Amino acid sequence: MKGYGMFEVNKVGWLEKEKPVLTGGDAILRPVAVAPCSSDTHMSHGGSGSRTNVILGHEAIGEIVEVADNVKNFKKGDIVVVPCVTPDWDAVPLQDPDHSEAHDHSLMGGFKFLNSKDGVFGEFFHVNNADANLVHMPDDVTIEQALMTVDMMSTGFYGAEMAKVKLGDTVVVFGIGPVGLMAVAGAKLRGAGEIIAIGTRPNCVELAKEYGATKILSYKEGDLADQVRSLYPEGVDCTIIAGGTTDNITQSLRMVKPGGIISNVNYYDSSETVSFPALLWGLGMSDITITGGFCRGGARRIERLLNVIRSGRVDPGKLLNYKFEGFDQIEDAYKLMDEKPRDLIKPYVVIDWDKEA
Amino acid sequence: MKGYGMFEVNKVGWLEKEKPVLTGGDAILRPVAVAPCSSDTHMSHGGSGSRTNVILGHEAIGEIVEVADNVKNFKKGDIVVVPCVTPDWDAVPLQDPDHSEAHDHSLMGGFKFLNSKDGVFGEFFHVNNADANLVHMPDDVTIEQALMTVDMMSTGFYGAEMAKVKLGDTVVVFGIGPVGLMAVAGAKLRGAGEIIAIGTRPNCVELAKEYGATKILSYKEGDLADQVRSLYPEGVDCTIIAGGTTDNITQSLRMVKPGGIISNVNYYDSSETVSFPALLWGLGMSDITITGGFCRGGARRIERLLNVIRSGRVDPGKLLNYKFEGFDQIEDAYKLMDEKPRDLIKPYVVIDWDKEA
């Protein structure tokens, strides 16, 4: 079968690979809508080290083409929402209280596309533990909305959850790309008061305001922590980092109050170092918490996000501002993501297999 | 001085009492806006036992007329928001992790108006620990919005907080009086998906939808738990009880999933009993939690709620649909609250002391 991916670092294109094989509890799907992500381009440029011959893509709505006998809730032909994190739910570490399903048997082990198998940009792709990981595509949300739950919304909202946003908190969000925009929406939906979003791209600024940002700051107007401290001399309750470099951790330490939280959903480059003077952390005494994690996954996570959408709380479909049609267009969509023109928020591709045939 | 209150159970009117005396850390205020509450009428009818010669009222915006020397943040003439719960912040029990300030030295000891001193329907009223309990009236919210923070919004939101509403939760709210409406808004602001509000009064139903309810149920359409279970066979994540009798706890047990939460902000009558078959609670094994508490208080609570309002997340001022003007009109407003005409949500009185003079 054919799939768009990386032959090696910095060499992408159409790969020819074996169709994935069905095993117990699993399903084989074909993509009906996919969205390239900066994690895909990041990996293709070597951000996760040397990788060869991997089909890219981890955000998809799919159609089930084959399903194991012991799968109960799904059958051939079903259209399903596919979380980007699809854990092995019988992994013992997942039984630990508060353990994130992103780390089933190992660090980020629940993130299987790209990491331990081919992604969703193939003619077919494999999903483990179908009953626990897939969700039927509902009638009452759009395909764009559903597609945005699987990573962007789940990740951005997780930023707000790790930040433990309390009613009336003042929250800073670094970055207003798709994840940052969803972090803004998530902070609003956890009850934040003021949400200060940091970014400059005009259409993203507009969307940030629509999703709940009450102030927009830009690095062009001066040091960000200085700007925040002049607005909130006491400091802010928490920050959510959804873009940029590890320097945003240092900036955050200068922004948050004693007892505050710095929540990271940004995927750093393997060349980066986290580094800050102990003094900014109150010499270890500030009760400021630094945390960061990978997006939650599994079926219930997606069901919850769909509930949020269908209840009219937020429309993540607005993130998708470049539409492509047809399997082959995955290439163009991917390249657009890689180029990141200034007006791009997020591209996607819709695939009609009747037309493909 | 004059104040509207109860001479004894079921006998209300204008009392003549001594003006309150200033002590260290405290302030004397006069009311500039007040709202009667069902807790006032409840008490006047003997719901809290026998009480004599007490000025009623605990929801107020006030003007400081006298202030102790050691108060740092307030001076004569300041207009301030007055939380209905004004704890003694140096009470040792408050130092316990997670202890609610409503119980400073004793059960509901932080609720001082009505309970341990005269309320806010007097020409003057007393506020302890002014620096820690008062908040300057901000320019960027209306007096109606500010007035609704001190009890209605704080109480309703506390219902959502005790229910630990998670992103995408399905939530049932019993009652769509002012507290129930704020519980709906609070649930939305904690990230609820579906919010099922229970009530029948048309203008409240409209407001419930505006505040975030996605479904409205009425007891007139049949047993409530049956209705909920037919919509959500798996059960709901939590319920917030903001009205009715203890039977709503039993109803809730029939609605929530294993692991769910029943959160009560309803003030029951001293004649009531909580009673349910152990079977509805899974014979003690259901991991369903029943909790209930009194609204949070103090200055920071109010600041947080004002942040929520000024950030445009919710407008609690819409609860106030009957306006009165002048100190003497407290009587009419109180009587309206007592009569509860079908279209009443919440009355309030604005007092202009220049005109009073």
Next chain:
Amino acid sequence: MKGYGMFEVNKVGWLEKEKPVLTGGDAILRPVAVAPCSSDTHMSHGGSGSRTNVILGHEAIGEIVEVADNVKNFKKGDIVVVPCVTPDWDAVPLQDPDHSEAHDHSLMGGFKFLNSKDGVFGEFFHVNNADANLVHMPDDVTIEQALMTVDMMSTGFYGAEMAKVKLGDTVVVFGIGPVGLMAVAGAKLRGAGEIIAIGTRPNCVELAKEYGATKILSYKEGDLADQVRSLYPEGVDCTIIAGGTTDNITQSLRMVKPGGIISNVNYYDSSETVSFPALLWGLGMSDITITGGFCRGGARRIERLLNVIRSGRVDPGKLLNYKFEGFDQIEDAYKLMDEKPRDLIKPYVVIDWDKEA
């Protein structure tokens, strides 16, 4: 095969049944050590309604006699610790934050022995999801210790966990049977200060002190809540109910402070009602939480409890004060449990299959 169980309510004896059948991911075991539990006798007397032809028993150390091909961590001949709760880990409700595994697809659905299949008092018994539910019997704990992890220790400790015992808390434990004793040990291991255990049986009293009780109260000395309040006029932080009737909830409400927690691990009879005056709950305003749930399960839970034992924190093996040997002795052990002589804490049976042959 043969198994000890109930033909119908109040009629127990040796049943002849089909050997359980292996399916994917599962294992068939034979018991090498088992302990009857009051839940077994409770059920045989109709406490869970009408049941027929069920093999009893849910506390076991077993030997694997057959194992599915796709089980990775276990093989024939392995001696394993078997949690009494063995969930289907791919149940979607388990993915909810804080959801207890006791309720996989339904209320107590994770408790499969007795409930949805035969128990462990048979020549063979079945365990679903072996990799996620079984733990290798370690060398460094005794078989008595390991046997007590699967229900008694897990349940008693869960009582302390639901009570959210904080450092220095004053804790009341109702009941000093095996679960109550483990609740005492669990409270100590969550950092409790004073632990007041309620009970009268001399050997249990001794063991309660050894496990961490600092005071022992008896209903023979007068009303329990009165006794507690005379010792702690402010009230206690939490209670753990591990025995008795629903009246202990009412007693608890009279004992705990505002903000306190009542944690129930007692399995009530289906004929019981929970009933208390609203006044004892502060008319719904006391911030007192009532919660109760079924013991946690799965492999990691057992691993954690074994870690506690091997680190020398507690020796649950002391609960077992009546030893039987041989498969047929299950009958005597069961009958002893049913009779509950005053000096019985917990009986158990060790089975050597070489001798059985």
Next chain:
Amino acid sequence: MKGYGMFEVNKVGWLEKEKPVLTGGDAILRPVAVAPCSSDTHMSHGGSGSRTNVILGHEAIGEIVEVADNVKNFKKGDIVVVPCVTPDWDAVPLQDPDHSEAHDHSLMGGFKFLNSKDGVFGEFFHVNNADANLVHMPDDVTIEQALMTVDMMSTGFYGAEMAKVKLGDTVVVFGIGPVGLMAVAGAKLRGAGEIIAIGTRPNCVELAKEYGATKILSYKEGDLADQVRSLYPEGVDCTIIAGGTTDNITQSLRMVKPGGIISNVNYYDSSETVSFPALLWGLGMSDITITGGFCRGGARRIERLLNVIRSGRVDPGKLLNYKFEGFDQIEDAYKLMDEKPRDLIKPYVVIDWDKEA
């Protein structure tokens, strides 16, 4: 009055200063037992920047010599336990959920001795908010035990609390000085299974085992993270840093599992930098939390710790292995602390004012 302190950085001795002045709610005490702390020596060597003419000391049992009229619970002559953190309890930031009292109006503002006023090594010292900050010296604990609650036990236990030690956790503690030893005891009292303490001094090693350490590691035996990973290939649940340099944060990142917690109670030098490769933090995706804070304070904290002691859970008095007698001996005790001979755990001074006269 006379007090032992610092004239300037690196110049200590007996200072002559004005006796502190009583204001509302406050008390003046004289020390009856004090213990020098490494924070005192740290400050005298310039670790907190340039400071002049400050009396040192912040761990004390005191006798009240003067008390404000509005103090209710204490009178002249009372012997009291004095927490090292004595917040202004009416500070509005303390009203925030989860806010530590160490930061009342500002970062570490609740730590007043040394920071904003003279310490406890004077003939007299001042305590603000006496009713909320002092605790009567109980009859049933020793003066050594009580003296160790005010900082060492409170700080060490806070390390275990921030680490959110769960039942059966595997915990690493860096450092077995007095704080590290109390972190070991605290981890045990939060239910830890294995506790791996890192240190080499023989008497501390013995005490670590007595307080609950199950393994002792030494940097002399090789890289610490390598040692931990060879014992626990999956990683440990959390680390508590109670000594050393910021490199222990990096070491911790190599030790803990995804989802784990790094809890710091070590006071770093203002010259230090926290620095680690993003890769060790899973490029921001590991769900590993780094937190650190200053010891809790106030009366209730001390009461809780005294409850733990009187219930026989731990004896912190064993930390004090060098005893001095008489006010003048504060100098020798301080110098011993500064020299830190290899067998020193913690020195203290007992003062009998009858003999002093």
